Amino acid sequence: MVQGTKTLNVFIVVLVLGFFVGGMVLGQLGPALNGFMRLQVTPARLVTDFTAVVGVGPTLVNVAAVGALGYLFLKINKLELRGAELAALFTMMGFAFFGKTVFNCVPILLGVSLSALLVRRKPRDYALIAMFGTAMGPLITFIAFELGMRQIFALPGSFLIGTGIGMVLPPIAIAMLRLHQGYNLYNIGLSAGFVGLFTASLSEAAGADILPLTMWGTSPEPLLIAIIPAISLIMLCCLVAENPKSIGTTFKEAFGDFARITKMTGRLPSDFVDYVSSRGALLNAAVMGLLFWALMLILRAPINGPVLGGLFTVVGFSFFGKHPRNVVSVMLGVVAAILIFGLDIYSPAPLLAILFCTALAPLAGEFGPVVGFIAGFLHLVIVDRTGNWHGGMDLYNNGFAAGLTATLIVSIIEWYRSAREA
Amino acid sequence: MKRHELYVQLISELANYLLHGNPKKMVISMHLEPDGFHIAAIDDRPRTEKELSEIEHSLMLHQRPELASYYGTMIGHDLLGSARLELIGFQIKGVKIERIPEGGVMINLWIGNEGFDPAMFSINEVPGKG
Numbered sequence: 283m284v285q286g287t288k289t290l291n292v293f294i295v296v297l298v299l300g301f302f303v304g305g306m307v308l309g310q311l312g313p314a315l316n317g318f319m320r321l322q323v324t325p326a327r328l329v330t331d332f333t334a335v336v337g338v339g340p341t342l343v344n345v346a347a348v349g350a351l352g353y354l355f356l357k358i359n360k361l362e363l364r365g366a367e368l369a370a371l372f373t374m375m376g377f378a379f380f381g382k383t384v385f386n387c388v389p390i391l392l393g394v395s396l397s398a399l400l401v402r403r404k405p406r407d408y409a410l411i412a413m414f415g416t417a418m419g420p421l422i423t424f425i426a427f428e429l430g431m432r433q434i435f436a437l438p439g440s441f442l443i444g445t446g447i448g449m450v451l452p453p454i455a456i457a458m459l460r461l462h463q464g465y466n467l468y469n470i471g472l473s474a475g476f477v478g479l480f481t482a483s484l485s486e487a488a489g490a491d492i493l494p495l496t497m498w499g500t501s502p503e504p505l506l507i508a509i510i511p512a513i514s515l516i517m518l519c520c521l522v523a524e525n526p527k528s529i530g531t532t533f534k535e536a537f538g539d540f541a542r543i544t545k546m547t548g549r550l551p552s553d554f555v556d557y558v559s560s561r562g563a564l565l566n567a568a569v570m571g572l573l574f575w576a577l578m579l580i581l582r583a584p585i586n587g588p589v590l591g592g593l594f595t596v597v598g599f600s601f602f603g604k605h606p607r608n609v610v611s612v613m614l615g616v617v618a619a620i621l622i623f624g625l626d627i628y629s630p631a632p633l634l635a636i637l638f639c640t641a642l643a644p645l646a647g648e649f650g651p652v653v654g655f656i657a658g659f660l661h662l663v664i665v666d667r668t669g670n671w672h673g674g675m676d677l678y679n680n681g682f683a684a685g686l687t688a689t690l691i692v693s694i695i696e697w698y699r700s701a702r703e704a
Numbered sequence: 705m706k707r708h709e710l711y712v713q714l715i716s717e718l719a720n721y722l723l724h725g726n727p728k729k730m731v732i733s734m735h736l737e738p739d740g741f742h743i744a745a746i747d748d749r750p751r752t753e754k755e756l757s758e759i760e761h762s763l764m765l766h767q768r769p770e771l772a773s774y775y776g777t778m779i780g781h782d783l784l785g786s787a788r789l790e791l792i793g794f795q796i797k798g799v800k801i802e803r804i805p806e807g808g809v810m811i812n813l814w815i816g817n818e819g820f821d822p823a824m825f826s827i828n829e830v831p832g833k834g
Contacts, residue, residue, distance in 0.1 A: 463785070551774075553771070
C-alpha cells in the first residue's frame with residue numbers, strides 16, 4: 283500500500299467511526315438504533331430527508347452504516363482507495379442522508395457482482411458500477427414498503443428485483459457512458475434514470491400510485507452545519523500526517539499539485555489521486571467542500587440531509603473530476619436560469635441543482651466556461667421534469683438530467699467540429 | 705470484450721493521441737501472441753522531455769480493473785476532446801517510450817492476460833508498471 287493510500291484509508295475509517303459515535307451520542311444509543319432501524323423501512327424516494335424523518339442522530343448512524351458497507355465492499359474486492367473509490371464512497375454516504383440505507387443498497391451490490399460473474403469477470407471489475415448503482419435503492423424500498431404487498435412476498439420480492447436491477451446496470455452504464463462520452467460525472471445517474479423510467483412506468487401500468495414525496499428539513503441543526511468544515515479539517519490533518527516533520531513543504535507541494543489539478547478537464551475518468559497525488563486531491567476536496575458550504579451559508583440555505591448529500595458528492599468528486607475552475611461557470615448557468623425564470627432558490631430542485639449541476643464540470647473543463655454556462659442553464663431547465671419521469675426512484679436525478687444535457691451538447695459540438703473539418 | 709475489438713480500440717486511441725500532434729508520418733504495428741500482444745507506434749513529431757514524461761506518466765498508471773472495465777470501454781470510441789492515454793494505461797502490462805533518430809517518438813505497449821509474459825516478445829526491456 284502506498285503512503286497516500288494509507289492516509290486515505292485512515293481518513294475514511296475516522297470519518298465512518300466519527301459518524302457512528304456522533305450519531306449514537308446525539309441519538310442516545312437506544313433511540314438512535316431504533317431510528318436507524320426505522321429508516322430501513324422508510325420510503326426513500328426523492329426527496330426524503332432522513333434528518334426530518336428520524337432526526338440527526340439515527341441519520342448519522344445510517345450514514346456510518348452505509349459508509350462501512352461501501353468500505354467493506356471495496357476491501358472484499360481488494361480495491362485500494364483512490365479517487366474513483368473515494369467519489370463512490372462519499373456519494374454513498376452523502377445519499378445516506380436522504381435515500382440510501384443498508385437494506386436498499388445490498389441487493390444492488392449483489393446484483394452487479396453477479397452480473398460480473400455472469401460474463402466471467404471478477405466482481406471488482408464492476409465494483410464502481412455497484413457502488414454508484416445504489417442510486418436505485420429507493421426502488422427496493424418502494425417495492426418492499428410502498429406497494430402495499432404482504433410482507434412475506436414484498437421483502438423477498440424487493441430483494442430479487444433489486445438484485446435483477448443490479449444485474450442489468452453494467453451494460454446500461456457502459457452504453458450511457460458512450461452517449462455523453464464521459465462529460466457527465468454522474469453516469470450512473472443517467473443509467474439509473476433510464477432504468478427508473480421503465481420501472482416507474484411498469485409500476486404505474488400495473489396500477490401502483492407513485493405519489494410525490496417531499497420531506498425537507500428546515501430547522502437549523504448546528505451539528506449538520508459543522509460536518510463539512512470538520513471533514514475539511516480532517517482532510518487537512520491527513521495532509522499534515524503524510525509528512526508531519528515538514529508541514530510548510532507539505533503544503534507547498536500540495537498547493538503545487540492542487541494547481542496542476544485545476545488545469546485538468548475533469549472528464550471521466552480523471553482520478554486526481556492517481557494522475558496527480560493524494561495530497562493535491564485532499565487539498566482540492568477540502569477547498570471545494572468549504573467553497574460550496576460557504577455558498578450554502580451565504581444563500582441561507584438549510585443545511586439538511588439532501589443539501590449535505592450534495593456537499594458530500596461535491597467533496598467526493600473533487601477526488602475524481604471536479605475542481606474550482608471547472609465548476610464555477612456551470613453553477614453560474616444554473617443560478618442565471620433560476621433568476622431568469624423566477625424560481626424559488628430555497629425549494630429543493632433549484633437548490634440541489636446548484637450543488638449537483640457540477641456533474642457537468644468536464645464540459646467547462648474541456649470546452650470552456652461559455653459551454654459550461656450553457657450546460658448549467660439547460661440542466662436547471664430539465665432537472666425538475668426528469669424527477670417526475672422516474673417517480674423519484676433514481677436518487678441521482680441531477681445525474682440523469684446532467685446526462686441528457688451533456689449528450690445534447692456533446693452531439694452538437696461533435697457534429698459542428700466534424701462537419702466543419704470535413 | 706472480443707479481442708479484435710480491443711485491438712481496434714487501443715489502436716484508435718493511440719492514433720487519436722498521435723494525430724493530435726499533427727505528425728507528417730505515423731506508423732502503428734501489432735505483434736500477436738497466444739495470450740497477449742505488442743503494439744508499437746511511431747511518429748515524427750519532436751517532443752520535449754516534459755512531453756515524454758507526461759506520456760510515460762499517463763501510460764504507466766497502476767492497473768485499475770475497476771476503471772478499465774467501466775470507463776475503459778470509452779477507449780477508441782469517444783474521440784471528442786483530448787485523447788486519453790490513461791485509458792490505455794489502465795489496461796497494459798508494460799510500456800517503453802523512446803526517441804527515434806528521425807526526431808519523433810516510439811511508444812511500445814504490451815497487453816495480455818494474467819499469464820502473459822511481456823519478456824517473451826522481441827522487444828524485451830519492459831519496465832515494470834507501478
